[in-house]
Amino acid sequence: MIKLSNIEKVYQTSNIETLALNNINIDIKKGEFVSIMGPSGCGKSTLLNIMGLLDEPSTGTIAIDNKPVEKFTDKDLxxxxxxxxxxxxxxxxxxxxxxxxxNVEIPLLYRASTNKSRREAAKEALEKVGLSNRMKHFPNQLSGGQKQRVAIARAIVGNPEIILADEPTGNLDSAMGNEILNILLQLNAAGSTIVMVTHDENMAKKTHRLIRLFDGSQVS
Incomplete structure (x- = not known):
């Protein structure tokens, strides 16, 4: 599903060169739920951005569904x-x-879909995360946990095969964090491939596999 081979990411200024990721090799299989852990600044979010094609590696290759993306145009990506x-x-x-x-409809604006189909898809996504009664509310009328559920609904509204979650429970208390994790586990059980960056060891243990980073390198 997602394969990273010999990935390095270097950030360079006029005076300093920083190696953010060093020789990363990861193969995420279809239907897996994988956690990425490590101390702050170890490259977790950089790695997730590269997996999601939001950032390019300095060296190495990325393949999605066995298709290398190096020669893809910005439009293709x-x-x-x-x-x-x-x-x-x-x-x-x-x-x-x-x-x-x-808010939930936004990803569908870039698809050739009708207003009615977008609206129905957004309603269905909100129902999946238990917010069908909040559709007409605005973000500042919601709790942190409810906002994160809206963010999940927005992520799944287009039925993506892959969900990339960067500290989805990081701003929430433990009870609400567990609620969000349970939603992700349900999405995974329904077939979504999920990669989640987290600082929570207990949550990571509930996923299929754990990848640890330290100073930009894989340590397990």
């Missing part, structure tokens, strides 16, 4: 992201001036 990948961010990234329903 944007299409692949929109069709196959759903993103969940720690800070939600909701638009406060839009209703919850409108």
């Amino acid at each position: 944007a299409y692949l992201r929109n069709q196959k990948i759903g993103f969940i961010f720690q800070s939600f990234h909701l638009i406060n001036d839009l209703s919850i329903l409108d």
Whole structure:
């Protein structure tokens, strides 16, 4: 599903060269739920961004469904992201001036779909995360846990095969964090391939596999 081979990522300024990722080799199989753990600054989010085709590696290769993406145009990459990948961010990234329903519809605006089909898909996604009664509310009327559920609904509205979650429970208390993890486990059981960055060892243990990073390198 996602294969990274010999990935390195170097950030360079006029005076400093920083090796963010060093010789990363990961093969995520279809239907897996994989956690990525490591201390702050070890390259977890950089790795997730590369998996999601939001960032390019300095060296190495990326393949999605056995198709190398190095020669893809920006338009091809944007299409692949929109069709196959759903993103969940720690800070939600909701638009406060839009209703919850409108926020969830956003990924579908880049597809050739009708207003009616977009609206129905957004309603269905919100029902899956238990927020069908909040569709007309705005983000500032929701709790942190509810905002994260909206972010999950937005990530799954286009039925992506892959869900990439960057600290999806990081801003939540333990009870709400477990609620969010249970939603992800349900999505995985329904067939979604999920990669989750987390600091929570107990949550990581509930996934299929754990990848640890330290100073940009895999340590397990």
